[in-house]
Amino acid sequence: MSTVTSAVPSPVPAPHHDRLPPTLRLAVARAGIELKQFFRERDAVVFIFAYPIIMMAIFATVFDTEVQSDGTVAVPFAQYFLPGILATGIMLTSFQTMAIDLAVQRDTGALKRLRGTPLPVTAFFLGKVGQVLVNTGVQVALLLALAFIAYDVPVPDAAGWLTFAWVLVLGTATGTVCGVAFSSVPRTGRSASAVVTPVVLVLQFISGVFFAFFALPSWMQTVASLFPLKWMAQGMRSVFLPDAAKALEPAGSWELGTTAAILGAWLIAGLLVGTRTFRWRRRDDG
Amino acid sequence: MNTTPAVLVRDLHKHYGAKRAVDGLDLTVHPGEIFAVLGPNGAGKTTTIEILEGYRDRDRGEVAVLGVDPQRADRRWRSRIGIVLQSADDQAELTVRELVHHVALYYPRPRDPEQLIDAVGLSAKASTRVRQLSGGQRRRLDVALGIVGRPELLFLDEPTTGFDPEARRSFWELLLGLRDEGTTILLTTHYLDEAEHLADRVAVVRDGRVVALDAPAALGGRATHEALVRWQEDGVTRERRTPTPTALVGELARRFAPDEVPGLAVLRPTLEDVYLEMVGEAPRASAGDTTVSTPLEEAVR
CATH class of the missing domain: 3.10.20 (Ubiquitin-like (UB roll))
Known part of the structure; x- marks a missing residue:
């Protein structure tokens, strides 16, 4: 330690003209370091990344011979389950990851530390978006591969993939900004997953993920219609279910326009609330 | 030689409701010195330093840090200062090497991360996850992250709280080495021996204002007492x-x-004697603030 003077390279006179590192390069570095941390947290990997894949494997195997049917139209269980669990996965990798990560990073002082460095705010949030995109992309690819290969879910046509793409992108964006907004709700980092997980779980049960949506009580359908998960699941059903299955929807159609409108409304609401409530420091820190 | 003060504070005020955390504080830190701010808990040390770091807005007064108002801080200014916060338990899943290399990317002209890890005595722990470091090692990592961008001015908030005596000694050597390179250091501390050993000048803060300011050996008229x-x-x-x-x-x-x-x-009176004399009475205007401990407790900590 006493050799510090010789070991630390001595500073050259203060140069104010040195170029600051470009924001985009820092965003990529942030995404990398966020992913590294995410995949080193075992519970995050199990309950956010692997959860939809595990659920898909369990439910599709247990109910292998069952169909979801109202007596007129019948859809194989795995085919009906895939859209709901895809939508769930998107919500977990965007909303739940953001809400918990930011609450923990705020509580441990990680956000405060970053705020004291020349890291641009834009690079920080682009890094978060990068983390969400990689997680979502890999998770969705694994889910689809599992469904197509192991459970014989039919592969959609080109028009189906187009719907899939915009529901995926809009759903991920909405989940991400709502996660930023919701991250201010948990009082501490330790309580974050206890506060966020029940919200996500209840939404899964009332939005037609574990039970067929048409089989739920109508008041439950009404409540679910206020939140994005139901609409993401319905949008995904329009992609993976035969067109005749729209008779199973309460409206008797896929309502893609409404899906876009509701997700868009949550996206804007999340942006407004998130940008106004985001804090780099804990609430009790002045 | 640069004669602009590293830190210039005039009549600084910061109130939280009825509590006057900072109440007319003045401070000047010269380039290249180690300046220590001493004072009991609740005296306004951390509030002041966080205003200087750009974390908090002031209610009133003039503040210039490296010639810039921290409330108008930009990336350029942040690249010229280094901050070591009071406590940190973040980034636990990364290794020392990953974290130092990563934070170095934020700065235009960073130190060499490997040499820096060596300089703070963490070479043997470079591949260890941050969560597995001891308190003293964690603190040295915090300092490494604070100086990786070659700051002209380094802020340290109670840097050695919880250190064993040996760890404190080696930490002091590290700071003196940085000062010798030309880094200006502003630190807050509870420890009188730390201020005496490190600081070129000491300010004693009580009830949100500076009650004494001098070289440690001369503080409170020690030399002429x-x-x-x-x-x-x-x-x-x-x-x-x-x-x-x-x-x-x-x-x-x-x-x-x-x-x-x-x-x-x-x-002759020790630094502790004159310090206790200065902060001796119960701090005014802070009744009901449970974090205020008596000066005696403070001094024996």
């Missing part, structure tokens, strides 16, 4: 306060000649 002369005579300990101890010792020497004066001692 009345001395206490003590000796043994007729089997009892005798003491006398005097502004001219040399004369008294000369007189004693003649009286006892050719023998030694038994038990002779000339005592």
Whole structure:
């Protein structure tokens, strides 16, 4: 330690003209370091990344011979389950990851530390978006591969993939900004997953993920219609279910326009609330 | 040589409701010095330093840090300062090497991360996850992250709280080395010996304002204070306060000649004595603030 003077390279006179590192390069570095941390947290990997894949494997195997049917139209269980669990996965990798990560990073002082460095705010949030995109992309690819290969879910046509793409992108964006907004709700980092997980779980049960949506009580359908998960699941059903299955929807159609409108409304609401409530420091820190 | 003050604070005020955390504080830190801010808990040390770091807005007063108002901080300014916060338990899943290399990317002209890890004595822990570091190692990592961008000015908020004596010694060496390279250091501390060992100048803060400011050896008139002369005579300990101890010792020497004066001692107040005198009364305007401890507790910590 006493050799510090010789070991630390001595500073050259203060140069104010040195170029600051470009924001985009820092965003990529942030995404990398966020992913590294995410995949080193075992519970995050199990309950956010692997959860939809595990659920898909369990439910599709247990109910292998069952169909979801109202007596007129019948859809194989795995085919009906895939859209709901895809939508769930998107919500977990965007909303739940953001809400918990930011609450923990705020509580441990990680956000405060970053705020004291020349890291641009834009690079920080682009890094978060990068983390969400990689997680979502890999998770969705694994889910689809599992469904197509192991459970014989039919592969959609080109028009189906187009719907899939915009529901995926809009759903991920909405989940991400709502996660930023919701991250201010948990009082501490330790309580974050206890506060966020029940919200996500209840939404899964009332939005037609574990039970067929048409089989739920109508008041439950009404409540679910206020939140994005139901609409993401319905949008995904329009992609993976035969067109005749729209008779199973309460409206008797896929309502893609409404899906876009509701997700868009949550996206804007999340942006407004998130940008106004985001804090780099804990609430009790002045 | 640069003569602009590294930190200039005039009549700074910050109130939280009725509590005046900072109440008319003045401060000037010169380039290249180690400046220590001493004071009991709740005196306003952390609030002040966080205003200087750009974390908090002030209610009133003038502040210039490296010539810039921290409330208008931009990336360029942030690249010229280094911050070591009071406590940190973040980034636990990364290794020391990953974290130092990553944070180095934020700066235009960073230090070499490997040399830096070596300089703070963490080479053996470079591949260890941050969560597995001891308190002292964690703190040295915090300092490494604070200086990786070659700051002109380094802020340290109670850097050695919870250190064992040996870890503190080596930490002090690290800071003195940085000062010798030209880094200006502003630190807050509870520890009088830390201020005495490190600081070129010390400010004592109480109730949100500076109550004394001087070199540690001169603080509170220590050097010119009345001395206490003590000796043994007729089997009892005798003491006398005097502004001219040399004369008294000369007189004693003649009286006892050719023998030694038994038990002779000339005592001047320690930094702790003058500090306790300054913060001695219960802080005003902070009744009900449970974080305020008595100066005595503070001094024996």
